[in-house]
Amino acid sequence: MRNSKAGFADLKRLHQTALEEQRARQARDLAKLQAQQRSALKGPASVTSAEEVKLFARAIQSVTPLKSAPRVAHRPSDAQQADVMTQRRQRALGQDNPIPPPLSDGFSPFVDTQADLAWVVPGIGPEVLRQLRRAFWPVGAHLDLHGLNSDEARLALTNFIETSQIHGTRCVRIIHGKGYGSADGQSVLKARVAQWLTQLNAISAFASAPPAHGGQGALLVLLRPHPAHANNPPTDR
Numbered sequence: 425m426r427n428s429k430a431g432f433a434d435l436k437r438l439h440q441t442a443l444e445e446q447r448a449r450q451a452r453d454l455a456k457l458q459a460q461q462r463s464a465l466k467g468p469a470s471v472t473s474a475e476e477v478k479l480f481a482r483a484i485q486s487v488t489p490l491k492s493a494p495r496v497a498h499r500p501s502d503a504q505q506a507d508v509m510t511q512r513r514q515r516a517l518g519q520d521n522p523i524p525p526p527l528s529d530g531f532s533p534f535v536d537t538q539a540d541l542a543w544v545v546p547g548i549g550p551e552v553l554r555q556l557r558r559a560f561w562p563v564g565a566h567l568d569l570h571g572l573n574s575d576e577a578r579l580a581l582t583n584f585i586e587t588s589q590i591h592g593t594r595c596v597r598i599i600h601g602k603g604y605g606s607a608d609g610q611s612v613l614k615a616r617v618a619q620w621l622t623q624l625n626a627i628s629a630f631a632s633a634p635p636a637h638g639g640q641g642a643l644l645v646l647l648r649p650h651p652a653h654a655n656n657p658p659t660d661r
Contacts, residue, residue: 453479527578527620540632540640541618548629556631556644561595563637563644564588568599569613577613581620589626589650597633602641614640621645 457479542553555561567584569577581598588596598621600613621627626647633642 450482453482527582527623541614541643542629542631543618543622544629545627552629552646553631556595556629556646557634559634559637559644561644561646563595563597564593565591566597566599569617570599570601572613574612574616577617578620581617582624585621585624585626585645585647589647592650594647594649596645596647597637597642598630598645599638599642617643626650 457476460476540557542557544550544553565584565588567580569580572580577600584596584598598617600617602614618630621630621643628646628648630643630645632640633644637644
């Protein structure tokens with residue numbers, strides 16, 4: 425019985441010794457690998473050898489990998505956030521209209537950029553255009569598009585018209601320039617601004633401004649009353 429107990433004690437000591445040797449070997453291997461990595465950072469880059477790969481695998485064989493991190497949902501794009509804000513604003517004002525499509529750069533009837541421009545929605549008489557040309561309505565806000573390219577001008581124009589209508593502004597001025605700085609001396613924005621305005625439901629009429637308000641370099645634009653202000657008389661003339 426005594427010999428059997430002694431045998432078990434010897435086996436236990438051998439097992440403990442083997443574990444200690446394995447841990448010591450792993451520690452030496454890891455220390456060697458760390459020393460090689462520090463040396464590689466100080467000196468020129470070298471290709472990892474098969475022996476180093478085996479050494480690294482042996483050093484980390486008892487390491488438990490961490491659980492993968494949860495996936496993070498992508499943040500909505502700026503365009504999506506802008507659409508959401510527009511929908512919220514429309515609901516707050518009691519509107520159920522969908523977001524209007526982007527303004528088109530297709531065929532434009534306004535080809536002569538040297539002439540005065542004028543346009544009115546069907547059903548409005550010519551007297552409105554005559555009043556616009558005389559600046560009958562006080563200008564409640566203005567937008568200067570100088571220095572903007574076509575895409576920037578289109579976005580600035582739509583935002584400006586929407587904001588002006590929400591604030592109950594009746595008449596606004598849009599400065600598009602006369603094209604003196606363009607390559608051919610033609611005002612590209614003049615024709616495009618006129619074309620874009622005809623596509624906006626908020627517009628009742630527009631005409632080239634009188635000289636005191638910019639002449640052929642600007643438009644005076646008459647806005648429809650916003651649905652939220654339909655029962656309130658305009659504050660200007």
